[in-house]
Every structure is written in structure tokens, then in C-alpha cells.
Amino acid sequence: MSQSLVEKIVQRYAVDLAEDREVHAGDFVTIRPKHVMTHDNTAAVIPKFRSTGAPGVRHPGQPVFCLDHDIQNRSDANLRKYREIEAFARDNGVSFFGAGRGIGHQIMVEEGFAVPGSLVVGSDSHSNFYGALGALGTPVVRTDAAAIWATGQTWWQVPDVVKVELTGKLRPGVTGKDVIITLIGTFNDDEVLNCCVEFTGPGVASLSMEQRMTLSNMTTEWGALAGVFPIDEVTRSYLQARADVMAGRGDEAPRLSRESIETLTAAGLAADADAGYVRVIHLDLGAVTPHVAGPDEVKRIVPLSRIEKEGIAIQKAFLLSCVNGRLGDFAEAAEVLKDRKVSVGVELYIAAASSEVEEEATRLGYWQTLLDAGARALPAGCGPCIGLGEGLLQDGETGISATNRNFKGRMGSREAHVYLASPAVVAASAVAGRIAGVAGVGDQGGETDLKSASRIVESPVPARESLETEILDGFPERIEGELLYVPKDNMNTDGIYGKDVTYKEGLTRDEMAAAAMLNYDPRFQEIAREGDILVGGLNFGSGSSREQAATCLAYRGLRMVVAGSYSQTYKRNAFNNGYVVIECPELVADLKTRFAGSADLTIRTGSRAVIDFRQATIRTGDHLYSFAPLGEVAQQLVIFGGLEALVRHQLAAAATSVADSTTP
Numbered sequence: 001m002s003q004s005l006v007e008k009i010v011q012r013y014a015v016d017l018a019e020d021r022e023v024h025a026g027d028f029v030t031i032r033p034k035h036v037m038t039h040d041n042t043a044a045v046i047p048k049f050r051s052t053g054a055p056g057v058r059h060p061g062q063p064v065f066c067l068d069h070d071i072q073n074r075s076d077a078n079l080r081k082y083r084e085i086e087a088f089a090r091d092n093g094v095s096f097f098g099a100g101r102g103i104g105h106q107i108m109v110e111e112g113f114a115v116p117g118s119l120v121v122g123s124d125s126h127s128n129f130y131g132a133l134g135a136l137g138t139p140v141v142r143t144d145a146a147a148i149w150a151t152g153q154t155w156w157q158v159p160d161v162v163k164v165e166l167t168g169k170l171r172p173g174v175t176g177k178d179v180i181i182t183l184i185g186t187f188n189d190d191e192v193l194n195c196c197v198e199f200t201g202p203g204v205a206s207l208s209m210e211q212r213m214t215l216s217n218m219t220t221e222w223g224a225l226a227g228v229f230p231i232d233e234v235t236r237s238y239l240q241a242r243a244d245v246m247a248g249r250g251d252e253a254p255r256l257s258r259e260s261i262e263t264l265t266a267a268g269l270a271a272d273a274d275a276g277y278v279r280v281i282h283l284d285l286g287a288v289t290p291h292v293a294g295p296d297e298v299k300r301i302v303p304l305s306r307i308e309k310e311g312i313a314i315q316k317a318f319l320l321s322c323v324n325g326r327l328g329d330f331a332e333a334a335e336v337l338k339d340r341k342v343s344v345g346v347e348l349y350i351a352a353a354s355s356e357v358e359e360e361a362t363r364l365g366y367w368q369t370l371l372d373a374g375a376r377a378l379p380a381g382c383g384p385c386i387g388l389g390e391g392l393l394q395d396g397e398t399g400i401s402a403t404n405r406n407f408k409g410r411m412g413s414r415e416a417h418v419y420l421a422s423p424a425v426v427a428a429s430a431v432a433g434r435i436a437g438v439a440g441v442g443d444q445g446g447e448t449d450l451k452s453a454s455r456i457v458e459s460p461v462p463a464r465e466s467l468e469t470e471i472l473d474g475f476p477e478r479i480e481g482e483l484l485y486v487p488k489d490n491m492n493t494d495g496i497y498g499k500d501v502t503y504k505e506g507l508t509r510d511e512m513a514a515a516a517m518l519n520y521d522p523r524f525q526e527i528a529r530e531g532d533i534l535v536g537g538l539n540f541g542s543g544s545s546r547e548q549a550a551t552c553l554a555y556r557g558l559r560m561v562v563a564g565s566y567s568q569t570y571k572r573n574a575f576n577n578g579y580v581v582i583e584c585p586e587l588v589a590d591l592k593t594r595f596a597g598s599a600d601l602t603i604r605t606g607s608r609a610v611i612d613f614r615q616a617t618i619r620t621g622d623h624l625y626s627f628a629p630l631g632e633v634a635q636q637l638v639i640f641g642g643l644e645a646l647v648r649h650q651l652a653a654a655a656t657s658v659a660d661s662t663t664p
Helices: 005-013 043-050 076-092 104-110 126-132 142-151 178-188 200-204 209-222 233-248 258-265 304-310 327-337 355-363 365-373 424-431 507-515 548-553 568-576 585-594 632-639 643-662
Strands: 030-031 035-040 065-068 095-097 119-122 136-139 152-157 163-165 195-199 225-229 279-284 291-293 302-303 314-319 347-350 398-401 417-420 456-457 478-485 533-535 558-564 582-584 603-612 617-620 623-628
Touching: 005 030, 005 119, 005 195, 005 225, 030 632, 035 104, 035 142, 035 152, 035 279, 043 076, 043 195, 065 076, 065 104, 065 142, 076 095, 104 119, 104 126, 104 233, 119 126, 126 209, 126 233, 136 225, 142 152, 142 568, 142 643, 152 478, 152 632, 163 200, 178 209, 178 279, 178 291, 178 302, 195 209, 209 225, 209 233, 209 258, 209 327, 209 585, 258 302, 291 304, 302 304, 314 424, 327 355, 327 365, 327 424, 347 365, 347 424, 355 365, 398 424, 424 558, 533 585, 533 603, 548 568, 568 582, 568 632, 568 643, 585 623, 632 643
Parallel strands: 035 065, 035 119, 065 095, 119 136, 163 195, 163 279, 195 225, 314 347, 314 398, 398 417, 478 533, 533 558, 558 582
Antiparallel strands: 030 152, 279 456, 291 302, 291 417, 478 603, 603 617, 617 623
């Protein structure tokens, strides 16, 4: 079979593959990423790493630590945490970038850690960012980061891939932010949920690297696990400029050079012409006009020309973050704010994505223009984007922001409202005191019919030959039990394991089991029986990343979970704790039809199912359903009871092997 660009990159970084095995969507593989980035959460990864018993970081050049989230916090506790992270980096020879250097994702591309054709992961949801350079950037959870420190590798299930074909060119004044807001708001029915997106088409060549970074970054809010651009002349030019910066500052061993860039970009790595995609989304860039997302919802978008007429007053404006805190963003805002002042009653906050961006913006005069207009500068980092530090929204306030998320309470009070827009719109709104654009810019010709300028084509990937799955010793060949159905899509982790117990330390397994699903259905505990197989809906386990939402179900005695689809973070937390979860949308669809008239939140179906892992089938009554096979990687995680235990076993086996080889 042919491969997409995503599948080809995974093939490069997968380990222990059979010589003739080709990687495709749905496969569980062991990966050895080029780099793994952690930020302030490095402090939480360190104890997980130490629990593995690893004598030290396996490959010191692989991890990268960037302090960027809570950098305005000067408390003794936070400063002590930062010192401990820096000391750990120094002791283990790990690359470290302290508070004020910038946001980790920006640093990863500025410093040459993310390069074309590489697999780079981060313990942060916006690791999709690296796809702008033709890398496969994707998030992992903290347990994965600890495993990578200890062994150099972790596991991944290759997602489905969606192609986004861009045609045409952007109108003057229309930005990359407008494009991704348009995509998120137009295709807002989970078309890319838990998929990887590959941007293709003749329109790609017209997009700058900064515009690509914005698009890749916010594929996260679209629901995707990666947003990857092709490797082209724009990529090459950007990297050559970065190499010149490194040479100019006298780096002893620069990660990029003009010679290495030629090697990286001349390899011709690209998707096969007949690669399979689950669907293809088409968008004419020429039809995109400035849009605003919100309030408090990324997928709710309104054309700027329409929302301007509503006269929505604002009290705060934000030009910062890893999605829009770069040089071009400040140039756009400075053009709007030149010789003008921020409106009375409005506070405009600016923070660069990195110290280098701020220095260059200062050199070119953009920074001073913004300050002269009344902007308040914050240090290079995340800050108010995640509700930390100065400038948070208060009760009753409305803000407009160039950040990537506007969830309720994220940037301050839950009683505030947030809209997302491009840097130019943020700047114009700060001057006007209400949501406004720049007169005559970006919307020539008025609103367009995006539905007619965009379309989606379902393109099912050809079925692969059905083969028996080899079952490892210790992994069950079959699991049987009655199906217990919870008929809810987007079941969030708060419903599975509520906040009242999430932050209580020291609960026993029985106490955690007794709390399972109560926030969803107070009657769940009396209905569920030990040995049941729980069946959920689509996007099971959405919301926060609390791993107890997986372990509490296991402790309750539920054999496993079957769902139509999962939040990828939930799936990772389940397998990282040795708990089996599989996807079978056909079974879920049949149950939804069968119980369509029921008002019950938890339903005993009376149907007994046999899960056959060798054949990758579910049999219930006369019905036979298929699911993606659980290969060696997934089975090992279950056999050993999770990733940390598997890592301890691997380290012990490696130590024994070394000892045996040195014994006379």
C-alpha cells in the first residue's frame, strides 16, 4: 500500500518493526522521537522518571526543557521548582531554556530541534506546531515523556489522516489566523477529530512560514493530533535564515547549517500520489475573509464585517501566545496602531513568543510603536493565554485575543467572555474600544459563501488484508461480558471521575472505583456489575487529562471499554495504565439505534459479547463487528500493567543483558 507523509515519518521513527512491515493508520507502534519537549510540567515528569529506576536520561540530546507557562510567578515555591528543573537538566546534560527565553514551541523551531521529516513530541497539546516545518509534531502525556527520558522511546497508535487541499491565494490583509478560524468553524462536526491533517494543494506555496505555524498550531483546536505541511522552498528558506542566525551568534555546534538543510529538504519526502486518506477537505484561500471566533467557543465563527455592526465593547485585548506572538503579528499590529492610542477603558497586553522575536520587533520599531500606543508588555511566554500572571479577565469583562483558545475561564473569570481574531483585528479593536477591523482591509467584495468555496469528500482508505493477530503470553485471547451501555457522545472525564475526588490524594482503589461515573449518572454504581464491558459513544474521555478517569473503571471491575472513538489523551492514559480500550463505531451505532427511545443514562443491554483479540472481532448474538487489532505494543502495556512498569522491566532486562555480556 501507499503511504501518506505522516505514515512515512512514523515509519522512519518506529523501532522493532519487522523488515517488511509498512506502517499505516491504526497501527500500534513503538517510536523513538527525535526530541521530546516539556515545559513547567517537567517538574511533574521528574518523579515519574525516577519511579522507573532509570540510572539517568537514556539519550541526553533527546529531551528539551523550556520554562514558559508560569514565568510571572515569583513565589519561592515556583522559583524553587524552576531551580530544580534547571539542576536536573544540568545533571543529565539536557538542553534547558529558562524563563523569559520564550514559549517552548517557538524555541523548538528557532533552535533547530524540529526539522523537516522528523518526529518531535511534546508534553503539551500545541505540539502540532512543528508540522509547519514538515515535521510530525504531536502531543504526548507526562508518563510518555518519562518513558522517553528513561528508554528513548514510547508507543503511539498511528491516527487516521485527513488531507486538506488549499487552492487560490489569500486576499490582501487576510491572515493565517483567518484561515484556521474558517476551517474550524466551517468543518465543525469532528471531521478531523483525533486525526492527523496534511495540508496540500497549490495554495500552500503562497503561505508564509509564520502563517503555516498559525495553522499547524490551531489544528489542535480543530481536534487534530497533528497538522503537517509539505517540505518546499518556503521551508528551505526559513531554515536557511535560522542557520544564518546560529552562525552569526557563533554557536559552536549549530543544530542547523546550510549544508544540513540541503540534506533535510532534498530528500524528497512526500506523500505517495495514491496515498489513502479518510477524507479530503477543499478550501479556496481566495474566498477566506476575516472572521472572529466566539464568544467562548472556537467553533462558533462570525464574519468580521457582520460582528463589527454589533458594537461589542471590549475591556481587554491580547496580542501574544505560540499561535500569534511572532514578528509578522507585531508588524501587522504596529501598522494599525501607528500614531494612534488604545481606547480609554481598554487594556492591551503584548508578549512575544520568544525573546528573539521581541528583540527583532524592538530593532524594527514595532515594539515601541505598540508601547507608544499604550500597550502593556509582558515577558516572552504563555501568561494570560492560560490564565497565569498579569492581565487576566475579570467578572463581566469581554476580551478579544490573538491566542488559540477562548474556553470559559481559561483567561480569567468564568463570568468573562473571549473572542479570537487576527493580530490586526485585535489591534483595531483595542483602538476602537469594540470589536472592529481595519477599514478596507481583507474584506473587499464583502462576505463570501464559504460552503460553496469549500467542500469535503469522504475517501475511505482501502481495507487492508485481514490477518490473525499474534497474541503474546499473558495477554487474554478473549474477553467476555455483558455490554453496559452509556448512550452519550463526548463523555468527558469530569463525568467519569468528578472534580470532588480528582484532587484527593491517597484514595484507595476501592474508593476510586466507588466514584466511577457518578458525576454522569448517580445510579451508575447500582446498575454496573463486575465483569461488564462498558460501551460508550463518540469521543469518549474528552476534556481534562486526569488519568483516574481510566483507572477508576478498571478498579470498578469493568473488563474494558468499547467506544465509537476516544479522546486520544484518554486512550493514552488507559493503555499507559494497562487498561484495554478499543474503537468499534458500528457496534455503538447499532446500540444507539436499539435504545433510541430510552431516557436511561446507563443501560444494561442484556447482550453478552465475546471480544476475540486474535481475530480482532466482537461477536454479540448474530452480529460480528471488527476493530483495529491490538498489536505487540498495546498487548505489552496491558501485560505489564502500564507504561511505567513496562519501562522498569525493559531497563531491568537491559541491565541483565549487559551484566551477562560482561561475565567472564
